[in-house]
Amino acid sequence: MSQQEKVRLYTLSTCSHCKATKKFLDECKVEYSFTDVDLIQGEEREAILEDVRKFNPQCTFPTIIIGDKVIIGFREDEIRKALKL
């Protein structure tokens, strides 16, 4: 099995698409790191939003970074393709 691309998520703890993304990755046994941006306040949140905007200027959630690919929203086909699932 080839080495898995690094997966990073920017999510909201309340968002249905974000939850669906995490569930899908869990079911596929894909390791990922995530930040629930709504649970972070103040300057720390601002700094994270700046990072999100670099990947996704519209700053919507989930913003999914797989290797050098950015996927906006829970688009299962695109995630599968990026991870070769």
Added chain:
Amino acid sequence: MKPEELHEMLRKAQETKGYFFNKDMERVMDLMAALLLNKERYGYMCCPCRLSSGNREKDKDIICPCLYRTPDVEEYGSCYCNLYVSYEWNEDKIPHKYVPERRPAEKKFL
């Protein structure tokens, strides 16, 4: 209020307007709980799929049901969260496309 109570209250009010809850009840009840959590956090039921500024005036377009629900249900058969959908969407008579964010970027987190 419990998610089930909110669901019943909204269902009655919204179905008469032609907006139906997604037939995926697990997802709907999860969103009901998220709306109640946001009410507790911010004092209003901000859209669970968007980041709240914490300011009611700035968030007024994304208080559920959001300002974008009408055009999104008209165009895609579903709101951004897949919470409110059309009859046709629930009956699988139209494709379930991913609903893109309609809210203008400049309105975000002002």
